[in-house]
Amino acid sequence: MADTPKPGSTPESELGSQHPESQRHDERALSGNLSNALVHENSTRRIASGNEAIDVLSRFVSAIEYTPLVAIQSIDRTGIVRFWNSMSTTIYGIPAREAIGRRLSDLLQHQDKEPEFADTIDHIWQTGQAVLPRDWQITTSAGANLWVYSTMFPVFREKKIHQIFCMDIDITLRKREEQALLALGANFRTLFDRSADAILLIEDNYFLEVNPAALTLFGYARKSDLVGRNSNDISPTTQPDGKPSSEKFSQMLELAHQNGNYRFDWLHVNASGETFWTEVLCTEIPIDSKALLYIVVRDIRERKHAEQSLQLAAQVFENSQEGILIADMNQRIVSINRALSDITGYTIDEVVGKEPQSLCVAMRDKAQFKTISDEVHAHDRWQGELWGRHCNGRGFPLWLSISVVRDSHRNVVNYIAIMTDISDRKASEEQMRHMAEHDFLTGLPNRVLLLDRLQQAIAVAERNAIKLALLFLDLDRFKHINDSFGHHVGDKLLQAIAERLTKCVRAIDTVSRLGGDEFVIMLVDVGRGEPISHIADNVLNAVSMPYSIDGNDFIITTCIGISTYPNDGTDMDTLIKNADTAMYHAKGNGTNRYQFFDDEMNRRVVERTLLENSLRSALKSSEFVLEYQPQMDMRTGQIVGVEALIRWAHPALGLMLPSRFIAVAEECGLIVPIGDWVMRTACLQAKAWQDNGHPLVVSVNLSVAQFHQKSLLKSIVDALQQAQLAPQFLELEITESILMDEAKGGIDTLRVLRNIGIRLAIDDFGTGFSSLSYLKRIPINKLKIDQSFVRDITVDPEDAVIINAIIVMAKSLNLTVIAEGVETQEQYRFLQAHGCDEYQGYYSSKALTADMFARQFLQPS
Template identity: 35%
Template sequence: MRTSTINLQRPLSRRLMPLAYGLVGVVGLILALTWVALQVQVALAGFLNGESIWSKAQKQVVISLDAYAAKGEAADLANYKLNYEVLMADRWARDQIATGNYDYEEVADSLRRSKTVTIAIPGVIFMLHHFADAPYMRDALRAWRSTDNSIAQLNTIAASLERGYTTGGITHAEIASQRERIAAINSFVEPRSKLFSRSIADGAAWIGEVLFCGVLAASAIAALLWLGMARRILASIRGTEERYRLLFDSAPDAIVMVDEASGRILDVNRTAAAWTGRRADELVGDRFVHLFVQSMAGQQAGRAATNALLGTDGHSRPVETQTSLANWGSQPVRQAIIRDISERVAMERERQIAAEALANIAEGVIIADAGRRVISTNAAHTELTGFTSQSLHGKRLDDTRCLPDGKPLPQSIWDSVAAGHNWMGEVLSTRSDGSSYPEHLSISAIRDGEGQMVYYVAVLTDIHEAKANQHRLEHMARHDPLTGLANRAEFERYCAEAIAVAERERLAVVVLFIDLDAFKIVNDSYSHAIGDRLLVKVAERIRRQLSEGDVAGRIGGDEFTVLIPRLILREDARAIVSRLLGTLSEPLLVDEYEIVLSASIGVAGYPLDGDNAAALIANADAAMYAAKTEERNAFRFYTPMMHADTRRRLQLATELRQALARNEFHLVFQPSVELRTGRIVAVEALVRWQHPERGEVLPAEFIPVAEGLGLIRRIDEWVMQATCAQIQAWDMAGVPPIRVAVNISARWFGHPAFVDGVSRTLQSRHLSASRLMLEITESAMLRLGDDIERTMQTLHTLGIEVAIDDFGTGYSSMAYLKLPAVAYLKIDRSFVTGLPGDSNDAAITEAMLAMAKSLGLTTIAEGIETEAQHDFLLRSGCMEGQGYLYSYPLRPEEVQRLLCPNQPPVPARLRLVPPKRS
């Protein structure tokens, strides 16, 4: 290869010489054009310099002559004459050149006298002689010539003034007249002088562009000609090499040219580079033996030898190598042809693996002849059936197998396999000891080259355990994994079957929808593990109350369903529903906890309440919701009105999401009065929803929906922001400062950002913490769990007081009354309503008032509507009260008028507002 390269150097250099000559010519042309452009630019620079001198001389002539006319000083006259001579020298040179017949040296001397740059004088003469009629130059010379007479008039004026000042006979009037003539001549000359300067400058720019375009065009043409010549020469050179490389690189085998003397690689084809994963330039120079895993020692020329070709990724390729010695010019070269034998090796390996796999495969394998007589079996078949290959030899493979129902294998199986298909199915196989087991059997055929069937191959698997697992999976897919009850899909299937039977036999089918009351409190108070065990016990109690044919299901969370088929009437389900309510309300012992629950049950029946399973379940769900909403620990039969209520709740949920964005909420404030004096000491902020179509929606209607949707926190935050904004507005209006109570939901009170949110709101409105009181129900405090004391301590540190609302209606832990920040105890309206006539309400109320007094808590009674209730609470020691007896909830402006009846004068202190008496 190297010898060949050396021999090719001389002819290659000769073929490339025209390219070198052409390149030298292109460079020389560009240099020549650049020199010409430079000379033209020098001439233009000189011409511009002469134009600048002429313009300055023209201006100075006018200035000096006017100064001489005004003062008569000899210095001004001398300056005038000096500049006038410059003008005359330029004019004479111009006119001489214009004649076309001039003395070059005289003209050059005249330009030197006009102070033109010496190096530019040849360019100036050249431009005036050859380009007098060129664009811009023609306009410049015309403007220049148009001033000749005016310049001559200036010289006449100068002579007249010189005579006058010399004789002393010049008058002021004559001086004024001459200056006017000078000014008029200057007015004529000055715009033409500017036109001359502008034309010269534009001409210089134009000539520069022309020169640039000319040089660029000439260079481009020369370069294109050179590139065309280079392309033709290189194409002819490349043709020979490409023909060789095409044959070399297109070979399917790897070809490596090796120097016989050094053993180093001289050249490789594309296939060799691809198989080794290295570029050709990386392989050239490396030793040939480095390409293989095994040593090349002992390989003879012309003999094929197997080896493994190395790749850069660490993998090897099985190859067969054959070498031959050749002379490459004067250089001995060994040509190695490397053939990939991966497919051949893989086939041999596959045959070996197939033989080993047949012997070691976990499935049983039987090979039978065309008459279905057993030829051989593998070890797995012996292990599965107990039959050895020798004991089955010559017997038909279907002698020990039958269909699952005991019938022999039909002829259709063998006809299908003979037709070229593969048969698979379940059969019952007999072991050597006489026992049987379910077996998955697959039968296929092996054919010869002419397509005739030669052997049957049967693959068999014991599926006893798989079928057991399948039954378990099917049971799990149809049943709740926690309680073992039917899941929703399975329950609906049972419902559909029961409805089909009831339709034929004209019977009724009833579906019960059971929901546990307050199950979430169990999860929150104990743990989800306790909750799961509780659900298991509930499922067991439901099962015990059912008769044969009834079906119980769990369709999610704490929601259970019961199917009661074959009833005469829907109302016949009352007995079992009552039993279920009773058994579910009994205490449940879960681990060491005794838990008491109740349930709400909805009842829907076919055909009255629906004609399919989904409708019955949905209607029973609606009836359950009605029972939970109205009473709890009760049941309700479905009525169409229940679905209307459900749809209304769904619509309300949709509109509630939009209400915050549309700012449809507003606040009203219910005063809290001091019972002893009747003075308003606080107000409670109450949220109202002004629906754009329905009008005002009561909190009792939308607050439960907001809690279910998780929107209650956002509503609480809005109420907090709006309340603090209203307090700030009242302060700015001069309303006496009063305490404002805000109700806090359990969801927001238990949120980690609750305390920080309240603190930031107060700081943003610059309000004191004492202006705000938080009302928190016992259930909200219970939900917070162990964090309640830390939260209360933080509120106490911030100076925010807390009132426990609805005390006595729930868990009623006395420990809550001792928590930091708790300063108020609100007596629920359920206790106030029966006062003073109900002895139980009176006793409970007096006990709470006494307890609060001993703990130093301020008591506030809710729902006071009669004078008797007011008097009883006052006598019993209650400090504050709220209710319609004193005031309905008021708008902010009404509260302001109530507290400040004489505005604009701002009252110095709160006034006494006597309670309204009915």
Template identity: 50%
Template sequence: MSVDPTAAPPAPEPEGQGREALELLYRFVAAIELTPTVAMHSTDREGIVRFWNNTCAELFGVPAHEALGRPLTSLGDHIDGGTDFGALIGSIWQTGHAPRPRDWRLVRRDGAERWVYSSHFPVNRNGAPQQVFCMEIDITGRKVDEAALMRSGANFRQLFARSTDAIVLIEGHNIIDANPAAAALFRCPGPQDMVGKTLLDFSPPVQPSGESSLARDAALAAQTFRDGNHRYEWRYQACDGHGFWAEVLLTSIALDHELLSYAVIRDISTRKSAEHTLATAAQVFENSRDAILITDQQYRVVAVNGAFTSITGFLSDEIVGVPVPGLRSGAHEPAFYQQIWDYVVAHEHWEGEVWSNRKNGEQYPVWVALTAIRDSANRICNYMAILTDITDRKRVEERTRHLAEHDFLTDLPNRVLFLDRLHQAIASAHRKNTKVAVMFLDLDRFKFINDTYGHQAGDLVLKEVALRLTRCVREVDTVSRQGGDEFVIILADIGGVDQAAHVAGSVMAAIAQINKVGEHDISLSVSIGISICPSDGEDADTLLKHADVAMYHAKQRGRDAFQFFSPEMNAHVIERVQIENNLRHALANGEFVLEYQPEVNIASGRIIAVEALIRWRHPERGLLQPVQFLRVAEECGLIVPIGEWVLRQACARARRWRDEGFPVVVAVNLSPLQFIHNNLVHSVDDALRRSGLEPDFLDLEITESVIMNGNETTVTTVNALRERGVQLTIDDFGTGYSSLSNLRRFPLSKLKIDRSFVHDITRDPADAAIIPAIIAVARSLKLRVIAEGVETAEQLQFLRMHGCDEYQGDYAGRASIDPDLTTRRR
């Protein structure tokens, strides 16, 4: 055995039945030495002594070191008039049942004789006896007293009255006399209260063995009158209901020419309790799944259980008598083992995780609980060690630790392990005067892969990306997945930025290779941001933040690129963060306003609709246009509440115009994020209900990307809005990739030509050709057409010639916060 007090923190104390079993074992070992009147030994199937306590040494006259490993019959003879001791032990091994306790005359090896009262019981495991334990009590003195009693019939009455043992005289089955000790034992007011009763009156109907008290009493009485006397154990119940165990010597006698019997009764409750505790503890000892080892004061093994052999491979014969250090694994310094023994002497107990050796030389981790056992003089007489093989637990702990530090999908280090390694890389760079690069990677348009091919395909792509990234770096570098499609690489101990740029190029080339997922060939690109320690930061958080900022700028520059961090980038990000923070308060502070741009019918020149355009009256920067803040609002999730506010305000204003005699349709732009929001239909219903505006006076403008990526949920939402009578316009048509088949799925009202096609229609033949084509598409779908960005009379004339229905732009009138619709004419 080997143990280490510094190896690991103590394990939590066992709870429930496990803790009770452990405490029972402690009591078992202590009881063996703290009960000097009980000699206890055990033998195996060959009759070899495997355990021998100090009282055995006194009773047999043989010390433990001479008894262990020798046949019990060589240490003394158990003699009885008609029963062979060897046959008795053989029946235990054959049946697995314990015989009733009985008296034996013991002839010691030195020729001295003793009378002993012996209790034998087998210790079974898996239904088969493993050892036979024997507890023997020296009753030589009592035998002498009994013999004297039998020889002194003339003085029987005097002995009867003065005896400290309970004695009752029995005629037939009835008690005809009882001495004071009997009345005290049975807790009766006096001896006369027992006269006329039988011993069965003080017995429960059924004995603990399950036998009927009446049947067993009759059999014992018959045997006593046949043999003259008989000794047995009995469970009694005193007059006050108190139960106790007693040893009964029932003897037939002739007194005054009458055939009587007398019973000498002694309370053995304490011994029976000890026997039960010892027997139970011995069973626990032998059947415990943990290895249990008991040593003497010199750390020599005196007993082991079956689990010790199962776990270590050492047989009992090979280990008993061997010093515990013989089990050391060599994994610990020799001096430290003595520290453990010294600790146990001072503190009674030690627990810890150490390494030990199996018989085949294999090293394995074991949890050791080492306890000192003291005798009645408070001297350490034994040590008990409980050894638990924690190989499986260590394997589970290692697996749990791996799962806690690695990404479940790619098995790359996660953020926790990444930060730990980054701290180590920074510390190493400081010592060696080298640099560390942090590369923040984000796959470009990865959401498109998930939406098009499914998340399972997306997961396969992420796994392949992880493999490619690990092939691009050295063993000392770290590739980590931060979540989603974001990865981070630590390049440790590099010489300069050129090395980081080279790795970034290799990564981009590796990612660009075609990914084959099933039948699909998937192309990828990646945007990379790079920060360098120490120039861009000297702590993990700063380096990671600056790499993220650089990646953001790589995205803005068109993706599929890498970008080193610069202070200017950081200033831009700080500005964006400030906008986001201010946006979160703008709605509550009433800082948003709406401007309305007219939409004019080309044929009549009348204003038939207005488009609501949001503006932000920033308290410090003045009036901000949508391009300055809407993208940030979308990225931080504020576009939905802002969009709901625009809906309510625009509907309310259109209703007031209608009440004033100017019924115009109000057009409201929807962000793609707002459109797919689950509450869009509810938000529209709420705005119409609050304002009282009829649904056909509300025109919702949706982008071409919504149509292009439209799924069944999108179709359901569009249909729900059209069923309410709300008009729907596809905005910025021509800038996306929608098809006629997609457009046919949606019940649209109007198509808006993007301003980029209108701007040069009088100068660019290509743009001039596109306009009639778009109008033709709209006509085929039975949609009205509106052109935005009209600034000149020439542009308006071109649109009128080709059948465009409506227009908006500076030529129709600039947007204003509260336009006078009656004066808007062209």
């Protein structure tokens, strides 16, 4: 969205320099512009119809915001200004930002008529009726003195007056002209004949003289057609309020007699019988013993139409079923209607002055907001589906249409947004889509949805160079159950199996029923082949557990065929066919078994099984060891801590790094006891160094499984107590994925650990999806920049920008920043120059055993 400066106020001296003829011409042009811009009645009936509604409101807002010569304001029941258009700024010299939110009486003083003005406003609030337009002499808070011709009318919301709108026209020059005409004497005839306004002289209610402009206005060819006729001849029998024209005109003349002059709106009729609205200025001129009436008549039918259209548009705005928001050129909310308050729960006072995107959850996403903003800037409109935010925090789907209102110079005046809560529609669509894409018996995705998800998964796997797997299941001897127990029992058995299968996989995977007793499981991002066999084992065990249905107990088994992408195929048909083929190979070898389509994968599965069996005895055999990598202070070069890293001294395969066995440990349920061993060993070692005069903070990684275990706090406290190590010397490293997956209970756990005195760090920061607002809620001490960003820091500008952003963000949250994987002097200098606090990596040292670490770093100085 483009920003456009607000129009500045025009000094009174500049207003005074405008020629009277020019001003009258502009006022007549104003009527046409305003009328063309405002809402027609037929269009308003279709305000909920998408783009038409936006176009209607754009014209409405453009009219009231940027209409030339008409100052438009609105006030609420307390007299507070809620709307102040550009011409109000121009005429009164008061910017909108200074007017909105203040009392109108503090901005505009009606000189000695202030009580009368207050009574007029009070009358509208009490009766709900508009008052006759009239002249007011104004002194503004900016020091200007001027005359305005003002029209005031109420706008209703749910049958109650919500606001009062005021439409003011600056008539200061006209006032001066009128006074000058009366004072010119000998030159009066020339001005009378040449005036662009219709002028009539009336004596005893009969026309004494009329000027050429009057003949044109009323459609007469000669003066004799009007002179000598009764003034009632150019008025209809009654006025719009139902009062007889003759009686009401007499009342207007009496007011002119009392005040010297009086201005009012009047319905006239021309020679063709056409009625039209005029503005009448009636001035009494005493001549000898008689009173001559000097009448100036101006055609205002288009202005009247504009006023009626404005009232109609304002009522449509307030009572539309669609939520409508109007923002100014600086993208700050100016007004919202009742429907938007109902949708979001916010009142107008709570949102005025704020940015519109605060009402939409998705628009807080900088990338998406930029996309929308670019589209609006390029095409002056955007529409689409977003996620709204209710004031109570509840999210809901909404359809949003945004449109830009520009002035004649293509400068942005306003932004308009129409919001529709589509929760019901989305729910209905979701129900229909679910029925079309899911199996009616089990509720699992059917073949249609499976193929759709499989196609998407293949595309993702190809783009990210990852693997996926298909498990094709066919129940063993299911026909026998249908034949023996009946199809109703068979259906319930299929439902029970579907429930068990769903529990065997992750939420990102898909379990589908193809039909009959065939199921397919799609596993995404499976990495190596080992996790696939682990899941296949779980599926076999789950399916083969006993069933009890309608008093019948039985056991059923299944065979599984497995194919993987890209090893066994790169398209849907090939993967499904190969998994089906592997399933038949499995059945050929018996029941309750699985078979990979790829023989090489089978070989790796055997190796993985051997590794798992060895891993189970590793703890008992004390095969694990810890190595320690120093963490260095960037400023002093001193060692401030160490990270404990596990190694497996495998009796046959030698020293193995965690990348070789941690995944297997997680899959077979050994990661928790291994993690507890690391915690205890690291605490004991830190205490030993401390007793030798080297107090160092030891950093230990927490796995997802450890973080989820109920005994986490107890195991940590036990490790500290066993080592007699103070909590401040233990630092726990937690990955972003743990934090983002955790609910409030996880944050509470972190707070307890922090309160104990344990230090907390986010490991591999930058590889997850943490947001700044989320980090503020988490009680952490340190961010650890992932080595994938450090590796190319001196050659990849994007990595350099990311690291700099992480450091700046951490500093704003008072967090320590440490970079891992620092291997070169160039990397070290870059991090040091950008304010990184600590580092670790081969630039200082590789990971060392406790003895080697002590000899290299902890020798007495």
